[in-house]
Amino acid sequence: MADIAKRLQEQILSARDAGTKLNIIGGNSKSFMGRVSSGEPLMVAGHSGIVSYQPVELVLTARAGTPLTELVAALDEQGQMLSFEPPRFSNESTLGGTLACNQSGPGRPWWSSVRDQVLGIRLLNGRGEHLRFGGQVMKNVAGYDVSRLQAGAMGSLGLITEVSLKVLPKPAVTRTLVFDMPLNEALGLMNRRAAEPKPLSAACWLDNRLYLRLSGAQAAVDATVRQWQGQGEQLDDGDAFWAALRDQELAFFDGAAPLWRFSVNPTAANPALEGDWLLDWGGAQRWYRGDASMAQMQELAEAAGGQVSLFRGGDRQGEVMHAQSPVLQTLQQRLKQSFDPDGVFNPGRLYSWM
Template sequence: MQAIVEQFRHTIMAASAAGTLLRLRGGGSKDWYGQQLAGEVLDTRAYTGIIDYEPTELVITARCGTPLADIEAALAARNQMLAFEPPHFGPGATVGGTLACALSGPRRASAGAVRDFVLGAVLMDGRGERLAFGGQVMKNVAGYDVSRLLAGSMGTLGLVLDVSLKVLPLPLREATLRFDCAEIAALRMLNEWAGKPLPISASCWHDGVLMLRLSGAEAAVCAAQATLGGSVVAPEDASAYWISLREQTHGFFDGAGSLWRLSLPPHASAVILKGRQLIEWGGAQRWLKLDGDADAAGAQRIRQTVAAAGGHATLFRGGDKAVGVFHPLAPAVALIHQRLARSFDPAGIFNPQRMY
């Protein structure tokens, strides 16, 4: 594997010297995410394998090109999981791409986001230098945590070589409940339940139906079922349902048009916008499906409406990327982004303009 790292270094140093743009890429399962792709592909899949896995310490360390499916299989064999439920969006998903995109699944609202589980990372910067951040235990994390900063950086800061992730045990019991209710009623119930000691691990409202997943100890899940009511969904149907949300194979996501991801405070009321909506994470994540593409004025209206409710909007999939995929940054935050990028990638070769 050291020979592969040296090849990475040679490619990066040559690109920096020549001003050649590089597109850092694993399995390519999320090539559609972000702004337009640019640069010569630097394929990470040869740098693969689990470096260390200690179930008793709840931590796994793997190389960037390791398939996400291999990580999950190793964890499942020891009754453990990546609690943020990362979506694959294809068989080629890698752990490096998971960190770079920082996308989380249905359990994110209760367990945390990708960045919350990053313990450490090894990065190769634009100078070809190997930089190590963080560690393999939570107590090593102190000060300005660059390893977590890499989560969601879309490969713009450098090539992530290795990553250490905290893992959690699989829940002893899970149950999914179904409630028939309107959007306003669903949001009200979700906010009420959020203030109570209930083992809610996922939620979704769509088309008059609210689905709720409970996870935890047998007694806690049974007690919550008795308190909440609703109708119990068969385990195999419930599993397929939550996977369909994670991988966006649910019928809501079908068809042409553009898909917007709206991030809002959970207590925000219904957001009135043209298009169909699906609500996750207790109201904090709302998907907006448009039949067509929003032009610049339409995108501005969406973002202004969401911003007025205290959130931001991302053009997640499809649509005209000329309107900007990610919500515009405040000038001060944009300056921080630019300075960080220059610090790690002075020649500006890594995934240029993939974010902004």
């Protein structure tokens, strides 16, 4: 619990003067993501603590190094939650890292993503300027949305030092239904269920089983369980399943085989690729384990209307994110230049050319 923004600013300025590069590290729980980055470690976890939390305003502001566990505990006391269900790859996972890596859990299609809930940030850019964008209110259209731009940038535009978020009340009741079902049938059903006005809050397929989570007012959840259950069963420990899915602690995620993440049209036919698949986000996020080339995976992702990344394992020297069109690549390089003209932050982490 400390404000070390001044020290971080000095480190950035001296790196800039010395022509050295910095590798931003929060809780060090997502160092497996992105490409291998050179640069001196810039340790941010010390910049931690909740700055303000007004449950009745549904707004929380915290320093970027604050561990998610601390935020979740504070919200829990007030019956509220981080609705984007951020993965906790370790107990040290931070708020800043979650935003920089754009990490959201199983409820994402129904409850929003981390980028959806960001209201404002403070950012140290490559000139060492400590800037404030957005705010602590739900609606704010003054200036460009620099806050949400950071989602997925993996620190390439600057060091996020503070984040303001919209938080939400926890649902009164949660139930999980499980059905034995092959992939293609499950894919169809997930999408049809998502088009119904029911309190669906997560939909996942794994090992020939479809998991549907219902969350909301007691009466609404109970009624939907009655309507939807059919041949399915209620899972006793549903919350534990969804938490393990969120934090990638299911057996599917064990082992060293490369883990690929497809973000695609939820209705797209699953790529014809032998091996282990897990479908989350009602079909919009799909995980595959196995060796493959980036070029091959990109082709499959594009056919499914989306993009792919090599999430964990495999070759981290090559590109791990879906290729960008030349015009988008140039644009992002110019944007990088506008925030970090000397290329101080996370060189090559996102793309080799960034």
